[in-house]
Amino acid sequence: MGYSNAYVKRIEVKSQNQLANGDYEVAVAVDIESQKLIEQLKELQIVVIENAVDQDILSEVENHFDKEAQNQQTKQNFKDLVEELLISPIKEHKTVVHIDITGKLQPIKDEKNELVINTDTDEIQFTLPVSFYMDNEYIKAYRRVLQEAKPTKDEYRDRIIEGTLKQKIDGCKNCNIFEIRSESTEHLRKVINLIQQNFVTIEIKFKDKDGISFKQYTTEEINIEDESYSPYRISSTDQVLPDLNPHTEYDGAFTADKAVGVLELGLTRDELKKLKDIELGFKQRDY
Structure with a gap:
């Protein structure tokens, strides 16, 4: 983990497998003390912006993609309705x-x-x-x-x-x-x-x-x-x-x-x- 290991609270091994070339592949879950990491970065005079994404901006982005998904569903629903009510009767004579x-x-x-x-x-x-x-x-x-x-x-x-x-x-x-x-x-x-x-x-x-x-x-x-x-x-x-x-x-x-x-x-x-x-x-x- 290098230098960041000082801020790791917990490491949990989820799985480990030996690969064909003899190496091992290990999946772990890591819990980090983020606040300690931020304080250390500040001491090192590295610019840190806490809560970089404003909640309003995040909500706006989420709303945009939700609206796009809803629009696509609306279009598909309308297409299905046209097929059911107007096209199928013709094809079924x-x-x-x-x-x-x-x-x-x-x-x-x-x-x-x-x-x-x-x-x-x-x-x-x-x-x-x-x-x-x-x-x-x-x-x-x-x-x-x-x-x-x-x-x-x-x-x-x-x-x-x-x-x-x-x-x-x-x-x-x-x-x-x-x-x-x-x-x-x-x-x-x-x-x-x-x-x-x-x-x-x-x-x-x-x-x-x-x-x-x-x-x-x-x-x-x-x-x-x-x-x-x-x-x-x-x-x-x-x-x-x-x-x-x-x-x-x-x-x-x-x-x-x-x-x-x-x-x-x-x-x-x-x-x-x-x-x-x-x-x-x-x-x-x-x-």
């Missing part, structure tokens, strides 16, 4: 978006009130009235996730509104506004991308009187209020799905409203004769 048939097939007619027929396929052109809307439980989950992303006073924030379909498009001042941490927006963008991948393509299935499917095809186009567009594209101006596109006054929007419109499709004369049922759904990815 649960109902996230409803599409309902609201009426019967209606033939499309021209200005002379005659049937519109595709001369290449001999298909008579029809419209099928539909409505589509977000699942109510999924909307509740979306709200909860936004509430959990509430920022602290010093954090950057984005603004997400909930309103009617018209308000979602045109913006509004009296909507329900959620302020969320800007970094949380990227987790929501992953959700939006999944919805876009799974609820873009509408699957149409025709069944005859025996329940046998005789024709099936998909479409991304739907006619809503006399405007043809793909309703589930994030860049659409009229949609029921949540979006995160920057608007003039906010950064994203969602709605529980229904959108009402029509699908356009073609059937031959023979197909029309044996048609009984039409089923609509979404062509979803497998995970």
